[in-house]
Amino acid sequence: MIPAGGVEVAMLEADHLPAVQVMVNGKGPFRFGIDTGGQGSARIDSALAAKLGLEIIGQARAGDPSGRNTRITNLVRVESLEIGGARFEGLTAGVRGYNERQLGQPIDGILGFGLFEQTLLTLDYPGARVRIERGELPAADGREVIPFRMERGIPSIDLEVGPLTIAADVDAGSMGGFVLPARLIDRLPLASEPRVVGKARTVSNEFEIRQAALKGKVRVGRYDFDGPLIDFQPIFPMANIGARVLRGFAVTFDQKNRRMRWVKPA
Numbered sequence: 221m222i223p224a225g226g227v228e229v230a231m232l233e234a235d236h237l238p239a240v241q242v243m244v245n246g247k248g249p250f251r252f253g254i255d256t257g258g259q260g261s262a263r264i265d266s267a268l269a270a271k272l273g274l275e276i277i278g279q280a281r282a283g284d285p286s287g288r289n290t291r292i293t294n295l296v297r298v299e300s301l302e303i304g305g306a307r308f309e310g311l312t313a314g315v316r317g318y319n320e321r322q323l324g325q326p327i328d329g330i331l332g333f334g335l336f337e338q339t340l341l342t343l344d345y346p347g348a349r350v351r352i353e354r355g356e357l358p359a360a361d362g363r364e365v366i367p368f369r370m371e372r373g374i375p376s377i378d379l380e381v382g383p384l385t386i387a388a389d390v391d392a393g394s395m396g397g398f399v400l401p402a403r404l405i406d407r408l409p410l411a412s413e414p415r416v417v418g419k420a421r422t423v424s425n426e427f428e429i430r431q432a433a434l435k436g437k438v439r440v441g442r443y444d445f446d447g448p449l450i451d452f453q454p455i456f457p458m459a460n461i462g463a464r465v466l467r468g469f470a471v472t473f474d475q476k477n478r479r480m481r482w483v484k485p486a
Contacts, residue, residue, distance in 0.1 A: 222339055226353025227304035231344065234327045236395040236463040238343050240350050242331070243302040244272060250328035254343065254350065256473065257391030257460065258332035259373040262301060262313040268328045269296050269315050280314060301335070306352045308335055330393075334373055337475045343392060344470035346485045357474040357481050363442035365481045375473060375480060379459060381450070382408050382436035386459045390471070390480065394462030395420070398438055399451040401459065402430065409435040414452050427455055440465075441482050 232239040237253035244250055250268060264274070274296035281292060298311040318327050342351040360367040368375040368390070379388035379398075384407060386400065405414060414430035430452045438445040440461070472481040 221307045221309070222352060222354050223305045224354070226340075226351060227306045228349055228351045229304040231348045231350045234325050236393075237327070237330075238345070238350060238392060239327065240303050240331075242329070243300075244268070244329075245274075245299050246302075247272060251326075252329045252331050253327050253393070254331045254341075255391075255393035256333045256343075257374050257389055257393040258330050259334060260314065260332045261308070261311050261335040262298065262329060262331055263316050264296065264298070264313045264329040265318045265327065266315050267317075269294075269313075274298065274313075274315075276315075277312065301331075303331075303350075303352060306339075311335075332373075333375065333473075333475075336473065340472055340474055342470060342472040343466070345467040347470060351472075356477050357472060357479045360479050364483065365479050366441045368478050368480055370475070370478065375475075376458070377440070377461075377480070379461065380437075380439040381459075382434055382438075384408065388459035388461050390466070391460040391462055392466060394460050395464070396429070396451040396460070396462040397464030398445075398448055399429075399453055399460045399462055401457060402452045402454045404459075405430075405432075405452055408450070410450070411435050411447070414450075417451075420453065427453060429453055443482065443484060 229240050234253045239251050239253045241249035242252040276294045277297050278295040279292050294315040295312050298313050301308045340353045340355050357365050366377055368377045375390045376387050379386050411433040414432040416428050417431040418429050420429050431449055433447050434450050438448050470483045
């Protein structure tokens with residue numbers, strides 16, 4: 221249930237994730253990250269699920285797009301989630317131990333992209349605001365309003381990287397910028413040989429990230445990025461656009477019409 225005028229709340233920080241205050245079954249508030257690369261409606265930390273006494277209604281396999289090292293997680297019933305005046309009811313949430321390793325800022329759960337399928341969701345990084353409202357975006361023009369696909373429940377666009385056009389997920393849950401599969405290294409003009417700059421961790425994998433500057437441009441709609449750093453990862457089959465790029469924009473997602481709008485403040 222979305223109020224006629226929509227809702228706007230403060231965008232909090234949870235490491236690289238945008239986050240908001242959420243009421244769960246009328247209790248809280250709790251801090252939940254928003255992950256456009258997260259399938260389904262919600263996932264909840266195991267400690268919070270136990271604290272709230274959430275009913276276990278099943279199990280599911282959880283992992284990442286690599287398909288490696290999947291695990292079994294419980295599913296619980298959530299009667300309602302409230303963000304500001306926006307209320308979502310009758311949900312099923314996966315249970316994960318988000319704070320077991322005590323890395324970074326603690327969170328109580330994740331709001332997946334599917335939660336917002338009937339709304340316009342705006343992640344306004346520069347303005348530090350999150351908006352949830354009714355309506356739809358204008359027709360895609362390929363410049364400010366971009367069409368996207370959702371084959372895996374995640375928004376994916378055509379990304380122009382130098383001479384290549386690559387399918388890339390728009391993934392607020394990725395801490396990188398432009399992240400490509402390592403198999404593309406030999407097909408791109410790079411300023412140097414990629415070097416290891418760190419490790420990345422998902423729910424089921426850990427791997428090295430290599431990085432090099434592109435000799436050329438990356439284009440997202442009407443926005444050009446000249447000579448950007450490109451991260452290369454070895455296990456995922458797709459590219460993604462992560463927080464390091466998204467934080468410069470207000471991005472609005474219209475799932476019903478498969479459109480997104482990118483606006484960069486002056």
